[in-house]
Amino acid sequence: MTLRVLSPVAGQVIPLTDVPDPVFAQAMVGPGVAVRPESAAGDAVSPVDGTVVTLHPHAFVVATADGAAVLVHLGIDTVKLKGEGFTLHVVKGESVRAGQAVIGWDPAAVEQGGRSAICPVIALDAGVDSLIEVRGRGPIAAGDLLFTWER
Amino acid sequence: MADDRAAKILAAIGGPDNIIEIEPCITRLRCELEDGGKVDEAALKAIGVHGVVRAGGVVQIIVGPEADTIASDIEDLL
Known part of the structure; x- marks a missing residue:
């Protein structure tokens, strides 16, 4: 069984190892x-x-x-913002479709606050070799295929 | 997760008296402690945490997606 995982945001794809946070960079x-x-x-x-x-x-x-659980983290250390600048479009427990708006935010404001706006997208508790068709470095639109998770 | 993981983690980070603040963030517990030296990393690994990251005075314990539940269980023990 495979699961197509889409990009939550538009931007530039980078490998997880480039994320300035050891927990994500080391795929913990x-x-x-x-x-x-x-x-x-x-x-x-x-x-x-x-x-x-x-x-x-x-x-x-x-x-x-x-x-299968997929984590989207908007920026690094953004828990410290205590929700300021983020708008929730759904509630916990709600059913969503791939591509549906979940959270409104402003990456530029995050960066102006001195934090990275990089968004790790994580296949939680997946095996290290379970991601296939992983998008390489380069531009991506929100809703484009980011990787396929083989389960 | 109604198990004794919260109690074991609490013991491994020095007990209630060592806690200034515990903040859950999706997959990790951010623990602000009186004395980071009291953290028993071997004990945490034995409990099955994914990792322990020290950043300044904050010790991050990577527990996986149940972080919110575990943090609230720890709060109940304080």
Whole structure:
């Protein structure tokens, strides 16, 4: 079974190892890919069809019907912003479609606050070799295929 | 996750008296501690945490997606 995981934001694809946070860069919670977002304010969208099982202002997890969970983290250390500048478009427990707006935010404002706006997208608890068709470095639009998760 | 993981983590980071603040963030517990030297990394690994990252006075314990639940269980023990 494979799961297509879409980019939550438009920007530049970078490998997880480039993320300035050891937990993500060392794939401690799972493998994935990161996107350096365009600076324009906009909505981060769900990477898969599923249920929003965890929702913070700056990050969320969507779990599919068969239990695959994908984490989207909007910026690094953004928990410190206490939700300021983030707008939730869904509630925890809500069903979402891939590509549906989940959180509105402003990457430029995050960077002006001295933080990285890079968005890690993580296949939670996936095996290290379970990602295939991983998008390489370069531009990507929100909703484009970021990687395929082989389960 | 109604298990004893919260109690074990609390013990491994020096007990209630060592906690200034614990903040969950999706997959990790950000622990601001009185004395970071009291953190028993071997004990944390034995509990099954994914990793321990020290950044300044904050010790981050990577527990996976149940971080919110574990943090709230720890709060209940304080």
